[in-house]
Amino acid sequence: MNFEENPVSQTETTTKQGTSMLVDFGPIGVWIVVYNLSRMFFGDAAIYIGTGAYMIAAVIGLGYAIRVEKRFPPMLIFTTVIVLGMGTIGIILQDPIFLYLKPTIINLFYSFLILVSVALGHNVWKVFFASVFNLPEEAWTMLAVRWALWFQFLALLNEAMWRHITDSVVPESARWFAEFEISEAFWANAKLGVMVISLIFAALQMPLLLKYQRAEDDGGGDAGEAA
Structure with missing residues (x-):
C-alpha cells in the first residue's frame, strides 16, 4: 500500500x-x-x-x-x-535609471536584512526556511552570511553593468571603467544569467545543508563515526 x-x-x-x-x-x-x-x-x-x-x-x-x-x-x-x-x-x-537601479536596491536590502537579523540574534534566513531544513544555529548563521554576501555580489554586478550601458541615458560620469561598454539589451537579458548563477549558488550550498541536516537527523552519528 x-x-x-x-x-x-x-x-x-x-x-x-x-x-x-x-x-x-x-x-x-x-x-x-x-x-x-x-x-x-x-x-x-x-x-x-x-x-x-x-x-x-x-x-x-x-x-x-x-x-x-x-x-x-x-x-x-x-x-x-x-x-x-x-x-x-x-x-x-x-x-530608465530607476529601472536599472531596481536590482541593486533589492539585493542590498536582502543582504542588510540578513546581516542585521543575524547581528541581533534573530536570523531571518532561519525564519524563512526553518520549515524546509532542520539545522543547528551555527549552520543557519553560515548559510545566512553566505547568502548576504551573494546578494551583495549581485548588487555590485548590477551596478557594474548598468553604469556601462552606452545606448541609453546613462552619463559617462557614471562609468567605472572607460573601456567597458554594454548595450541595454545585454543588461536586460543578463537577468536570465543572474537567475542561472543564483540557482547554481543555491545548489553549491547543498553540501552544507546535507552535512548538518544529516548530523541532526542521525542524532550525533558523526560523533560516533569520529570515535
Missing part, C-alpha cells in the same frame, strides 16, 4: 516545487520575452513595456502564491513591492 502511495506523493511534491519555481522566476521569463519582442517593434520604449509586463506578472505570481498555494513568501512580497514602486516611477518619469 505504501509502495503505491509513494509515487503519487512524490509527484505531488515535485509538482508543487515546480509551480513555486514558476511563480518565483516566471516574471523574469516574461520580462525577457516581452522586452526582446518590444525591442524589435518599439525600440527604446521596450524597457517600459517590458517593465509593465514584469509588474503584471509579479502581481499575478504573488497573488497565486498567497491565494492558491497558501504561502506568504516574504522575499517575493518585498520584491513585488519594489518592482511596482520603481517600475511605476520609471515609467511615469520615462527615466
Whole structure:
C-alpha cells in the first residue's frame, strides 16, 4: 500500500516545487520575452513595456502564491513591492535609471536584512526556511552570511553593468571603467544569467545543508563515526 502511495506523493511534491519555481522566476521569463519582442517593434520604449509586463506578472505570481498555494513568501512580497514602486516611477518619469537601479536596491536590502537579523540574534534566513531544513544555529548563521554576501555580489554586478550601458541615458560620469561598454539589451537579458548563477549558488550550498541536516537527523552519528 505504501509502495503505491509513494509515487503519487512524490509527484505531488515535485509538482508543487515546480509551480513555486514558476511563480518565483516566471516574471523574469516574461520580462525577457516581452522586452526582446518590444525591442524589435518599439525600440527604446521596450524597457517600459517590458517593465509593465514584469509588474503584471509579479502581481499575478504573488497573488497565486498567497491565494492558491497558501504561502506568504516574504522575499517575493518585498520584491513585488519594489518592482511596482520603481517600475511605476520609471515609467511615469520615462527615466530608465530607476529601472536599472531596481536590482541593486533589492539585493542590498536582502543582504542588510540578513546581516542585521543575524547581528541581533534573530536570523531571518532561519525564519524563512526553518520549515524546509532542520539545522543547528551555527549552520543557519553560515548559510545566512553566505547568502548576504551573494546578494551583495549581485548588487555590485548590477551596478557594474548598468553604469556601462552606452545606448541609453546613462552619463559617462557614471562609468567605472572607460573601456567597458554594454548595450541595454545585454543588461536586460543578463537577468536570465543572474537567475542561472543564483540557482547554481543555491545548489553549491547543498553540501552544507546535507552535512548538518544529516548530523541532526542521525542524532550525533558523526560523533560516533569520529570515535
